[in-house]
Amino acid sequence: MNFTKFHILILLVTTTLLSQVKNIGLPDIQNYKRSDYKGGTQNWDIDQDKNGNLYFANNNGLFQFDGSSWRKYNIPNSIAVRCVKIDDSGKIFVGGYTEFGYFKPTSKGRLSYFSLSKTINKSSLKLMDFIWKIHIHNDEVIFQSFERTYIFKNKKVKVLEAPKRFQFSFQVKNHIYIQDISLGILEYRNGKLFQLKNSTILNNTEIWGMFSLPKNKLLVATLNKGLFIYENDKMIPWNTEANVFIKKNSSLGGITIKDKFIVLNSVLDGIIVFDLNGKIIQHFNRTKGLQNNTVLTSFVDSKNNLWLGLDNGITFINENSPFTYFRFSYNISTVYATAIHKENLYVATNQGVFYHSWNNSIKEDTFKLVEGTTGQAWNIQVIDDQLFCAHNTGALLISEGKTIKILDNVGYWQFKKIPNHPNYLIGSNYNGFSIFEKTSTGWLFKNKIEGFSRSSGLFELHDKNLWAKKDNLVYRMTLSEDLNKFESIETYENLSKTTKGIANIQQLDNKIYFQTNNRFFKYSYEQNLFFEDKKMSALFAKIPKINSLTQDRNGNIWYIFGESLAVLMKTNQGGYKNIVAPFSKLTGNIVSNNLSINTTGPNDTFIGLTDGLAHYNPNLLNNYEAKPKAYIRGFSFPGDTIILGNGQKALDNYKIPYSSNHVKFTFSSPSYENLENLEFSYQLEGFDNQWSNWSAIAIKEYTNLKEGDYTMKLKARTNYGKQSEKSTLNFSIFPPWYRHFLAYLFYILLIAASIIYIRKRIKTKIRKNKYYEIIEQRRLYLEKESKIRQEQYELEKEIEKLKNDKLQIKILAKDKELVNNSLQVVKKNKILNGIIYKLKDINVESFDESTKFQFTKLNRSITKEVNADKSWKDLEKHIKNVHFDFLKRLKEKYPTISPRELDLSTYLLMNMSTKEIAEIMNISGGGVELARYRLRKKLELNKKENLIGFLMSI
Template identity: 30%
Template sequence: MHIKDWKIVLVGCLIILLSPLFGQKSDDNATARAEIKGTPRIIHYTRKDFSGDPQIWAMCQDNDGIMYFGNNDGTLIFDGARWQTVSLPNNSSVRSLLHTTDGHVYAGGFNEFGRIERDEYGHYSYHSLIDQLSPEDRNLENIWAIHEVQNHIVFRSLSRLVAISNNKAFTIPSTGFYHSAVINDKLYLVNGEGVKTLDLQTLSFESLVAPSQFNQETIVAMVEGTAENQVILFTRSGASYTIDHGSKNIHFFKSYFTGNSNNQILSAIKSSAGHYYLGTLSSQIMVLDEHGDPVPLTESFMELQDNTVLNLSESSEGNIWALLNNGIDCINISSPISVLFENASVFDAMIRGGKIYAATNQGVFVSQRIVQNPHFASMEFRKIPGLEGQAWSLLSLHGQILCSHNDGLFVIDDNNILKIEGLAGVWKVIPIRGKDNHYFVCTYTGIHMLRFENGKFELLYRVDGFNESSRDIIQSDEENTFWVCHGYKGVFKLQFDRNFERVVGLEHFREKGLPSPFSINVFRWNDHIVFTTNQGVYTFNETSNQFDPMTELNERFGTDVNVRKLLQYEDKTWFVQDDEAGFFQRDSKKLEKGLFLELKGTFNRSMESILPINTSNVLIGTTTGLYAYDLSFQQHADTKKTLITEVNYQDNGERTKRSLKGSSEQIPHSASDLRFEFSAPKLKDQTQVQYSHMLEGIDEDWSDWSVDPFKNYSQLFPGKYTFKVKARSMIGETTSESSYHFTIAPIWYMTRWAIGAYVLMILLIMIGSRKLVKKKIVVEKEKTREEEKKKRTVLELELDQMRLEREKERIERDKKILEEDVIFKSKELANYTMLLVKKRELLTDLREDLKELKEVAKNERSRNMLRNLIRKIGVNLNDEEHIHVFEANFERVHDDFFQELKTYFPDLTSKELRLCALVKMNLTNKEIAPILNISLRGVETARYRLRKRLSLDHEENMVEFLEKLSP
């Protein structure tokens, strides 16, 4: 589906108060009101969309909102997402279509008429009714119109009328009726004899007017007039006449073409809103007001894809459908959205003097004066010369407009443009509270002072002490204090001197309670200065000198997205949150964003333009243009239904459809690629319908919105499921959800029959098992006796085994005690030897002391006694008996260890064996030395030699090695 670029649109009464900007008073205090209208948006459907002949003759719409179009291939059926084609049996063109009050759709072609029906699987088919006529009456040629009137369905051809009532058909001879219409349940017919009515109860004709009364012109349309019993006739040449059905008087009404025009009227309808739409041969569509007067339109009003409009129809949603010689166009007359300007990116907008001004990236544009008109009016914009380039903002002051521009500051006074010298790169101009006629000029690199005096603006000086960008600035409640937010550097609090000539106090906040210094904006809301960030809204706490969360706003917006715009107007607060625009009422926490969905992602970041006009209308500027919104547009989800149009799946290599009417359809377990197709034809705006769905039993929540009108599931487990789907349009329309209940059948071995077979088999097995058990009990009793005998024998053997085990445990326990005793005796022997060694050391020391005493003794007797003592001590020292006792007992205690050593190391000497035993006992070198009667150095040397004899590495522990050799 190809969607044409939006044109200027707002249908309905978009009333705006002519004031400069946000309620600022204009110089003349004007309070005049005007209506902004625009051309509707148009959706083009081409041959590529419906894959058929593009010449479209007729249209109707059923109760579900599904559209039917007659073309040269048959009937095109459009459910809002997909196109289907139903051909007539003779493949003729479908020239007429009708949806009746009982829900049937009738189609008429060449020598053919019948019904188009939809089966339970969503498939459309044609059922001919031509057989209800006798063979001689079947030569009808083209059925040009179908009507429902007086409980009859009437098919009109040039040769005859066919009426069906209570499933019975009859024909009425025709004298060339080339046009017909039903108005107030009366059937009007036109032929060469004039305009007549037909009473189907009596089958009688009544003449209303003769051809001479409308100048023998060809009637192409008859519609209801503005007065009771009034009918308006439109002729092919462009004239119109009114007929009073009661008095049968006819009057010339109006002519819509000039005398030498080659244009023609081909069709006409009266809309539910009371407007008249004329389809022409070469000038597309003409629009008439309720009085039949043409509404002045520009040449680009409609921009249909073809100039020839064969027929017109209005859908139940209020859209006008143009059936063209080359395609189909849907004209969204009732859209609440109007694109007023779309040639540039809009950063600011204002209304002054009955005109709309737009500051854009290409300069400043101004509209023509808004024309008071209850229908459609052009809103053409032109660029103001001299203001080309990036314009940031507009401000109305003292009857003039100040334009803040990339090239400086400009004054717009009517058509005159004056640049205020000395400035470049200006963001905005703001008034200073408490200093009349003085204004701050906020630039890329600081702030300047501007004054209005003697009817003109004068730049006074640059404010000293602050050189940062001041795009986002607001005056605080503190005297001479302003807040400035920088997109990357955080927040500045500026304190100015009395005359605002310099900054005398500056506080720079990069955090102080704020989540970061980035993406901070400042606004005034409910008399509070609030700061919006990426993680919520904050206010400044003067007491703690830091920023605190703003609970009241955070409860509405949350803290996970950035609110980049806050603007209060009367009872609404407008905002831009996470690239979505919306508003909330003063006493409500609900965010109204649905109407503005298609603007998502199109805002100028931190330069969003929102201009409330009144409580019902607002202008919004984006990167794609300037939009007007009618907030009074009402959504009625309960009257709009999402349709599930088809359910199919893949099974055994084929696509199989399921019924859409069953309460709970069963789908085989072998099915794969289960596909649900859906649409929402009742939505007024079909430009980009979005769907959300959920499969109960699988999904925990609704899916994200998507434009795909289908959902596939590759494989589902057996069980019960409910598929739900809902839709919305990009103007916030929503539909009620639709659901489809189905069951995935279990695998054959989990079916009811299989389960019943399982139960029967189990019962048979239980009966058979019972018999077998009884038989086996007898056998088992005998076996039990034999087993008891064997068990007693085994028990006795086990008892013997247990006794042997206990005996073995006792032996092991005794062995362990003996080993511990050996270790104890070894320790005791070593201690005994140590005592002997200490005794020898004591005797040696005593002998040396006696020798010294003998030298100093003064008489011989004393010396002799000392000699005897020295000699006795020497005899005891020379006694080696204790060594032999130690060696004998030591070898007896460690006999097993010595045997193990000799097995692996047969070359070891007796001294080396003793040294191994002493090392194994974990004695130190100092303790070993006296036992072996060698020096400490000798022990170290002996141990070194022993390591080499044992082939031990330097890192290997000798004690651990000898422990491993213990038997």
């Protein structure tokens, strides 16, 4: 019998470990709203790539989620994407309205779309509708629409027409099945369709799912006719719990979990998870945490967690977790204690005591209130197969969902059996302590213990000694033999002279310990002092300061530090293994002032929470040994963005210009179980001296980086404490042009050239200085010589000037003399002309020939003398030669001046009188005055200006 029970237990544990689907409580549920991924309402299909990134076929496009950020990708000719499938090479095949093809990453990680539908001659096809399903079958990719399927193979697309009209297609292991509204279910093999016998009976409904069952059976899920088994060419209804649910709520397909369980989506009531016998294990709907009751698609990711594409939003269900929960949907609130009694699970809450049937599984129905327990229940305990409740209203006995007896009407905290008194209990209440006695008629209130009337919920018993803690004091009270009073009471404030305060009292391995600051003490009754248990203190030496602790029935020590829970799990070797990380998701939800841990079996531990009850299966922690993956998801800098982790070939080193030395990194880790507690640590080698502190922030920016080579290193840590391998990215920042290698080479050459130039300049300057000294000496010598010469020259010039002045005076005198002589000649010629005129009046006819000859000869002689006299012309020529420079300057300054006016100007310059000018120019004195007036006017002189002075100044 024991052997059989042992094997049944092993089988149950193994099945639980393999299945990853717990039938106790609900796992964590994370909802993603449209505002989170900024997409459309309906999500039709889901798939995951090798790097853990998830892809959702949404009404507004294809959405990618890496755990940290969402990215949207569109396809041409279609806003909506109906299906998505990823092959081993990383190609992301998608289908939409009149469009299908695949996305493939570029060298910079951006997903680029390649259309396959463009290769089809659409003019020869009457209609190309939505692509609803994609299957990767052997070396083919099958795109299925209602009218036909398109088969992509060897870079070519072939068309397979529907016999009548397709509905949907399904891939069951290595088989492809398609429903035709005329021929029923068809199997696709080698490019052809083969009809399944007797499958046309489902022609009047739509098939939305097909699944493999043992013994080559097929499970067929219809929209509104329920579930059917296809076996031995027969289609028969599958009369199970799952079938009843689907008939009521309509099926929208589903998925298999590790060939052990099947998930079915419904139109009206969320999803169910059932085993291969059709027994419902889990049911999720809006009441249980989904944001929508219509589930269009479901997907099991690489860690066996469940993703749901809803009619409005996306939901993640953490099936791969050791924790499940009973929260508001089970009608319970803050839990202070739990107990299992007579196949019922009881929970003590702030609203009362609730219970639920317990047979190692709890389905979807809610907990019920135990009659007569409404109000604050502090504790629930099984003692001698009786269920005691420490309630705000008193000490209660409960059985089969009812309060069967009220033992005392004072509020109680807890109960303990008294050592060496098997028929007695002691209970701590609001007024001290009381004794209960077990009689032939059951448990009865016996008496209040006199001598102590303070309320203390924390106490322990050792023989006749009762240890209680109240405020900052610990009381040691000795019970009398009749249990009616405390014979002695002693108080303790400190554990020793050096160890101040007493934080807690607890019983571990049937020994009472007194603890403060993680140091554990026992009490010596012989010596009446506390002494430290070094072994126990060493166990907690590296643990943060604890608030309280308790030990479960398996010897595991649970403790609270801050607002977090952890456990020292007892090993087979007698030691302890500290487990902290898995409980991080409970941080802040533990009832820290009333720790409730109830281990009822090897796979069942109940933990009281502020918002319900958690069920913990420690055996499922084995699933978290795998390390997470850390990705440097995005690398951006001004001018470019590189997306990593999309399957592209990584470059050895990214080159960045100095003008773009502001870089930004985004991180991700496809560990979706508890994203709020996912943490990253990073180090930019070349800038950071050490790794950063762990943080949930998935982004890091660096500004104004210097030129050089850098390596960004990243690690991720899950809430289970597992760290990823190091992920790295290398990049280099070029220096600015003025700090480039060539610039430095130029600077070196320039400095060398400058030194050479300066040396040459110095040498040249020295030579020049010497040269200039010689030159300066020579200059001074020459200057002196020049000065002497200049003085000699000036002397000579002065002498020359004196000579010129003297000569000028002589010339002027000569000119005057010449003029006078000329005037005399003019006068002479005038007289001679007068004589000639007079001779003409003489009558020569009266003369004799000799006299007439002599007269004529005389007349000719006088006329010849007058005509031959060139004195005037010589005078005019002389005047012009003497005053040539003056006449030239005057003509240049006044170009309109006439020759006669030039002559007049010369005469005036020679200081001739009006009479002399009149005689020379052969005009009257009035004519000279008129000529002077006209000359003044042409020279633009006013009346006050002296004409002769002006002419002399020219």
